[in-house]
Amino acid sequence: MKTKQILMAGALALSMVLSGGMLTGCSNSSNTKDTKTSEVTKKKEVKTIGQKTKDSKSLKMTNNTGKKIKVFETKSSSEESFSDNLLEDGDAVKNKEERTLYYDVKENDKLDVKIGLQD
Template identity: 80%
Template sequence: MKTKQILTAGAIALSMILTGCSSTSTDTKDTKTTEVAKKNEVKTIGQKSKDSKSLKITNNTGKKITVFETKSSSEESFSDNLLEDGDAVKNKENRTLYYTVKENDKLDVKVGLQDQDKTFVFKDVDTTDVKKVDVSLKEDKVNLDVTKKDGSTATLTPSEDSAKTEEEKKEEQEVKQEEKKEETAKADTSSKSNSSESKKNNTAST
């Protein structure tokens, strides 16, 4: 009887050990699967909504992208930076961009890199049938390398004034304002001289 009890107790203990081992190994597998899933999880730029469209974006600049703004081509101003404080698109990182454009409009994009005080603007980006967009850097200028669903590719370059720094833009605005002032002053002077001439003529005729 005692022998039977000992064997039974031994069997129970063995089964508990085996069960414990199998559950531990299962837990480890689950944890690893979750970690892999997190690594493979693609982060997003912008907010998904019922009206939004999506694009696959890859950073191939060799630097971090710290500014990413979009707008519909007919709109005046870009959105706020879609990358929140502390967030940046690392080199070789993939993101899903969510954006909205008005009917018959195209997409305008603004991109800025870490440690640079200039941004690059791309106007009227046609996103029809686009499979993915690679953000690349050539000769200190950001480009968008677009791959269509049919396999064809195109490289989009930024608009001419977009690569200028904020300081350069301010200086240009100041110069333009000065030129406007000079033109206005000249116009005032010529109108005054014209009015004085007409007064002279009137006096002479009387």
């Protein structure tokens, strides 16, 4: 009976050591994944539209039109005309691409956006 208790205690201690090692292993692999994810995040820089200023607001947008956006113009709802194309020559927002838009609007105004799609 005493031998059985010693063997059970030994088995219990061994299983605790092994499970502790597994938890440590999981923890280390988790840190590796976090590092890889942050490296990928750093590499994937989101392009911008418009100029960032101290008074500008920002908006993250994703092109879900199914086509490239070649023209992107904005205005405050109180303004009469749209801005010039905010995309640089040769630049286009690809389908599913994410961009950050920086814009200025007057107080209590809304932002109006006009886009031109690739034919």
